[in-house]
Amino acid sequence: MNHFDHKDGVLHVEDVAIPAIAAAVGTPVYIYSAATLRRHARVFREGLAGVPRKHLAYAIKANPNLAVLRVLADEGYGADVVSVGEMRRALAAGMPPADIVFSGVGKTKAELAAALDAGIGQFNLELEEEGVVLAALAAERGIRAPATLRVNPDVDAGTHAKISTGRKENKFGVPIDQAAAMFDRLAPLPGLNLRGVAIHIGSQLFDLAPLEAAYTRVGELVAELRAAGHTITHVDLGGGLGVPYKAGDMPPSPADYGAMVARVTADWDAELMFEPGRVIAGNAGVLLTEVIWVKPGVVHPYVIVDAAMNDLARVALYDAYHDFVAVQPNGDRMTANIAGPVCESGDTFAMGRDIDHVVSGDLAVFRTAGAYGATMASTYNSRPLVPEVLVDGDRFAVVADRVAAETLIAAERVPDWLNEARE
Numbered sequence: 001m002n003h004f005d006h007k008d009g010v011l012h013v014e015d016v017a018i019p020a021i022a023a024a025v026g027t028p029v030y031i032y033s034a035a036t037l038r039r040h041a042r043v044f045r046e047g048l049a050g051v052p053r054k055h056l057a058y059a060i061k062a063n064p065n066l067a068v069l070r071v072l073a074d075e076g077y078g079a080d081v082v083s084v085g086e087m088r089r090a091l092a093a094g095m096p097p098a099d100i101v102f103s104g105v106g107k108t109k110a111e112l113a114a115a116l117d118a119g120i121g122q123f124n125l126e127l128e129e130e131g132v133v134l135a136a137l138a139a140e141r142g143i144r145a146p147a148t149l150r151v152n153p154d155v156d157a158g159t160h161a162k163i164s165t166g167r168k169e170n171k172f173g174v175p176i177d178q179a180a181a182m183f184d185r186l187a188p189l190p191g192l193n194l195r196g197v198a199i200h201i202g203s204q205l206f207d208l209a210p211l212e213a214a215y216t217r218v219g220e221l222v223a224e225l226r227a228a229g230h231t232i233t234h235v236d237l238g239g240g241l242g243v244p245y246k247a248g249d250m251p252p253s254p255a256d257y258g259a260m261v262a263r264v265t266a267d268w269d270a271e272l273m274f275e276p277g278r279v280i281a282g283n284a285g286v287l288l289t290e291v292i293w294v295k296p297g298v299v300h301p302y303v304i305v306d307a308a309m310n311d312l313a314r315v316a317l318y319d320a321y322h323d324f325v326a327v328q329p330n331g332d333r334m335t336a337n338i339a340g341p342v343c344e345s346g347d348t349f350a351m352g353r354d355i356d357h358v359v360s361g362d363l364a365v366f367r368t369a370g371a372y373g374a375t376m377a378s379t380y381n382s383r384p385l386v387p388e389v390l391v392d393g394d395r396f397a398v399v400a401d402r403v404a405a406e407t408l409i410a411a412e413r414v415p416d417w418l419n420e421a422r423e
């Protein structure tokens with residue numbers, strides 16, 4: 001459930017009519033619903049009611065806007081971060097350092113040091129050498145770094161190849177059958193408090209079976225580690241729960257997921273950690289766009305909108321589907337292609353799709369754009385970085401500015417020798 005509904009023929013976000021946002025901020029613009037974020041945060045937590053000890057770390061890569069993070073911090077969520085930049089955002093949004101988990105396959109030494117100095121709650125190690133380096137950095141500071149070892153269970157999560165992370169050929173984690181030996185070598189290091197294991201097998205998961213298989217293998221590993229004398233207090237089960245992008249999509253509910261987790265982990269006696277991203281933010285946001293032209297096509301007309309692949313990259317990258325809905329539909333339908341202004345044929349959001357009838361100047365939204373939307377935007381074709389708006393009841397605020405071409409140009413310069421050559 002979300003708070004994007006037509007009222008009196010006009011699409012609203014909570015109590016705000018979308019044309020009011022377009023008039024105030026212009027298009028394209030991402031719009032988020034605070035009520036939807038809060039609802040998803042609560043539904044996910046309630047789904048895990050059967051898990052006695054848990055830590056919820058929102059995967060802020062999905063949507064790292066400061067205002068979004070504040071809403072989730074106020075819901076008691078910490079953060080899963082994958083760079084020092086994300087860590088700084090989580091801290092800036094008011095998340096306690098102890099609630100932050102640092103994941104990521106390529107943490108630099110400087111990043112590990114900065115995270116230690118910030119006092120973050122847990123490092124999820126991706127390789128043995130990282131543990132050795134982290135232990136040394138922590139020992140220099142006279143502390144022990146809380147850490148888990150991320151394991152790769154070699155399961156096929158059944159999702160798009162580019163967002164699958166738990167197969168043995170993927171770059172993530174250590175092979176699960178080598179984990180116990182690495183644990184034996186890392187756990188004694190004085191700078192490490194190697195207290196558990198972590199896992200994340202992929203994103204936009206629609207099937208609980210691979211997750212259950214992976215968690216089951218982790219449970220076996222935990223038993224093996226304990227039998228070898230290790231103290232295991234934390235297991236990070238990652239994120240990945242899918243969301244519906246189109247009518248008829250039926251991902252497992254947080255309650256289904258939570259019931260599976262409670263069953264599989266019943267005798268684990270550990271604090272379980274979760275890193276949900278998309279399931280919190282995905283359907284809490286839309287990308288608002290204006291139709292520039294409806295261009296006749298050979299087979300279908302092209303609806304050319306002012307949002308493009310640089311603003312919402314998911315379609316070009318993963319052939320993703322984003323619903324396209326007119327803000328003020330007139331009841332008619334049309335079959336059309338939808339494309340942006342960027343000079344690539346890949347800048348196409350849909351081909352031959354049945355959509356609301358639109359004409360030049362109409363407003364429309366791409367739905368389910370709250371996760372992996374604005375955060376993956378670029379300025380390709382020197383297009384401004386797309387702004388973001390947060391709606392909360394009958395209020396809205398610009399929570400990220402449109403970064404104009406002038407600002408980007410101001411960060412560049414022509415070297416002196418090229419200027420001198422002109423004199």
Ligand code: LLP
Nearest residue numbers: 059103200203204239240275276277278372
């Ligand atoms: N934890 C780790 C270690 C992750 O790598 C990810 C996502 C998450 C948690 C959160 O997964 P979620 O709950 O959001 O599925 N850009 C792609 C998605 C990439 C996901 C990368 N890792 C997309 O637009 O579909």
